[in-house]
Amino acid sequence: MSCAPVQIDNSMTAELPPDLSIDYHLDLLATGVVLLDADLHIRALNLSAENLLEVSASRALGSPLEELLEESNEWYPLLNQALTENYSMVRRAIPLTTRTGQERTVDVTLSPIAGKVESRCLLVELTMVDRLQAISRDESEWQAQATLKEIMKGVAHEVKNPLGGIRGAAQLLSGELANPNLQEYTDIIISEVDRLHTLVDRMLGPRERLESEPTNIHEVTEHVRQLIEAEAKGELAIERDYDPSLPDFLADAGQLTQAVLNLVRNARQACGDAGLITLRTRVLRQFTLGGSRHKLVCALQVNDDGPGVPEDLLPRLFLPMVTGNAKGTGLGLSIAQRIANQHGGLIQVRSSPGDTCFTMLIPMET
Ligand SMILES: Nc1ncnc2c1ncn2[C@@H]1O[C@H](COP(=O)(O)OP(=O)(O)O)[C@@H](O)[C@H]1O
Ligand SMILES: [Mg+2]
Numbered sequence: 514m515s516c517a518p519v520q521i522d523n524s525m526t527a528e529l530p531p532d533l534s535i536d537y538h539l540d541l542l543a544t545g546v547v548l549l550d551a552d553l554h555i556r557a558l559n560l561s562a563e564n565l566l567e568v569s570a571s572r573a574l575g576s577p578l579e580e581l582l583e584e585s586n587e588w589y590p591l592l593n594q595a596l597t598e599n600y601s602m603v604r605r606a607i608p609l610t611t612r613t614g615q616e617r618t619v620d621v622t623l624s625p626i627a628g629k630v631e632s633r634c635l636l637v638e639l640t641m642v643d644r645l646q647a648i649s650r651d652e653s654e655w656q657a658q659a660t661l662k663e664i665m666k667g668v669a670h671e672v673k674n675p676l677g678g679i680r681g682a683a684q685l686l687s688g689e690l691a692n693p694n695l696q697e698y699t700d701i702i703i704s705e706v707d708r709l710h711t712l713v714d715r716m717l718g719p720r721e722r723l724e725s726e727p728t729n730i731h732e733v734t735e736h737v738r739q740l741i742e743a744e745a746k747g748e749l750a751i752e753r754d755y756d757p758s759l760p761d762f763l764a765d766a767g768q769l770t771q772a773v774l775n776l777v778r779n780a781r782q783a784c785g786d787a788g789l790i791t792l793r794t795r796v797l798r799q800f801t802l803g804g805s806r807h808k809l810v811c812a813l814q815v816n817d818d819g820p821g822v823p824e825d826l827l828p829r830l831f832l833p834m835v836t837g838n839a840k841g842t843g844l845g846l847s848i849a850q851r852i853a854n855q856h857g858g859l860i861q862v863r864s865s866p867g868d869t870c871f872t873m874l875i876p877m878e879t
Contacts (some may be wrong), residue, residue, distance in 0.1 A: 516671065526684070527588075534851050537614070538772075539559040539560075540559050540560040540561075542559060542561055543561055543640070544561060544612040544638050544639065544640050544819075545558070545559065545562030545564070545565040545566070545619075545637075545638070545639035545640070545829050546558065546559045546561070546562055546636065546638055546639075546640075547559075547562045547621030547636075547637040547639070548634055548635070548636055548637075549568075549578060549592070549634065549635045549637060551631055551632065551633050551634070552577070552635055553577060553578045553579070553589075553592060553593075553635075554577050554578070555568055555573045555574055555575065555576055555577075555578060555581070556574070556575075556634065557574070558570060558573055558574075558758065561855040564641060565611075565619070565639055565641060566582070566611055567611045567612075567613045567615055568581050568611075568612075576641065578592075579698040580612065581611065581612055582609065582611060582612065583610040583611075583612065584611070584807075587608070588604065588609070588621060589609060590798070590799065591604060591621070591623065592623065592635060592637070593814065594797070594798070595623040595625055595635055596625055596635050596784055597628070598795060599625045599627060599633065600625065600663065601622070601623060601624045601625065601870075602622075602623050602812075603620070603621070603622045603623075603861060603863055603872075604621045604623075605620045605642070606618050606619075606642055607619055607620070607621055608638075608825060617641060618641070618642050619637055619639045619640060619641055619642065620639075620640040620642055621637065621638070621640075622637070622638040622863070623635060623636070623637055623638075624636040624638075628760075635810075647875075652739040661692070661717075661832065661833065662854065664847070665716055665717060665833070666717065669713045669714075669716065669717050672713050673710065673789055674711070675712055676706050676709060676710055676713075679702065679706050680702075680703055680706045680707070683699045683702040683703050683706070684699070684703065686699050686747060686799060687700070687703075687810035688698035689804070694767045695820040706732070712842070713756075715842070715844050715848065716834075718835060723764075723765040723768065723855055723856070724765050724767070725764055725765050726763065726764075726765075726766065727761040727762070727763060727765045727850055728762060728763070728764040728765075728766045728769065729761050729763060730759055730762075730764075730794055730813060731755055731759070731794065732759075732766070733766055733770050733773055733856075734753075734755070734773060734792045734794065734813065736742050736770055737770060737773045737774050737777050737792075738751045738753070738777075740774065741774075741777050741778065742812060744780065744781075745786050748786040749781060749790070750789075751777070751790045751792060752790065753792050753793075754790070754791060754792070754793040754794075755792070755793070755794045756795050756796055757793050758796065759794055759795075759796055759811060760809075760877065762875075762877035762878060763856075763878050764813065764856055764875065765852075765856070768852045768855070768856075769875075771848065771849070771852060772848070772849040772852040772853060772860075773813065773815070773845060773849075773871065773873070775845035775846065775848060775849040776845075776846075776860075776871045776873070777790065777792070777815055777848055778844070778845065779845055780815050780816075780819065780869070781817075782838065783817055783820065783821075783869065784817040784819030784820075785819070785825050788817055788818050788819055789817065789818045789851070790815065790816065790817050791814070791815075791816040791817075792814070792815060792816075793812075793813070794811065794812065794813050794814075794815070795808055795811075795813040795814075795818065796810070796811065796812070796877075797809070797810040797811075797812050798810075800874070800876075802858060802859065802874060802876055805876075807877070809833055809876070809877040810858070810874050810875065811874070811875045811876075811877050811879060812872055812873070812874055813868055813871075813873045813875070814871070814872045815870070815871045815873075816868070816869070816870045817869050818867050818868065818869075819867075819869060820866050820867075821864045821865055821866045821867070821868070821869050822837075822862065822864040822869060823837045827862070827864070830846055831846050831847055831860070832847060832849040835845040835847075846860075849873070853873050853874070853875060856873070856875045856876070857871065857876045858874045858875035859873075859874055860872065860873045860874075860877060861874070
């Protein structure tokens, strides 16, 4: 079995000198790129992939991947899953041992190239990372989040106390005002105090305790889909690509709804009502999250074809008050991430113009 030949539109490149060919560009990438066919034979690879796997292209082309990589590598099941289920995935800091015994750590992006299962190909992107660096990167993110939460708790307390006083005083004042026209002003004070109060509560994030019950994730996604479609007054269509075999699992359905709603609202803001939003669910098996291995993990993706997340926001995207929108609060994603964390999961993002994907991963304790 082999991939259909890749069609490259030469009309765009015909005028270019040979050293500007697409192959030449692929060889300039720091990322290793490997194209596998449905039997996991190598169909193409760039220079970085040759270096990373310690093999020459002439030797690698047409060879089965297992000739280049130890079979103990934990990502064979991932490759097979991505191929059979036609599902893109990103995994960070995965160990990889070459046949020459070199140990590496890579971030892996798997993108199946659609087609029938037997003729499907898999594009594998490999970025070398230092495992320790990757772990400490995650840990320092957690530390930063924890410190920030402590600061916010303190600030919230200091702000909410006087707010109660201001609201009470405004109500008393409103009752004493002889001129009813002046009440407009006390009403403004009261409604602004209430707005600040809600904002502070939202900054603090979702309640700490989950009210878990057996939850059907598709009831959650369908609820959100109907809400957003109603908000868009029928102008927006949200596509669904659900895995119906996904079992119910213990979760706080109300909180998950909030998290998914935040992701889908952002997607709608990004791509507008003419855009395409897709909700996708899948089951991942034997998946490691936050250091513990889970038998089953629910992956829920919110995909949109909008312009993508601004690059400068990406590293800080899940921190509170980070927004690219003049009217935004920057709280939506931090709240969604907190909810996922409380469920023992997390939200990941990958984004490029025309293709942004937020993936919520939640372990399923059925
Ligand atoms: N699907 C998306 N496409 C492009 N940008 C996004 C997307 N989701 C989030 N963002 C960016 O992330 C920022 C933060 O989102 P969020 O935390 O929900 O706060 P807010 O929506 O209030 O700005 C957004 O302002 C936007 O710039
Ligand atoms: Mg938002």
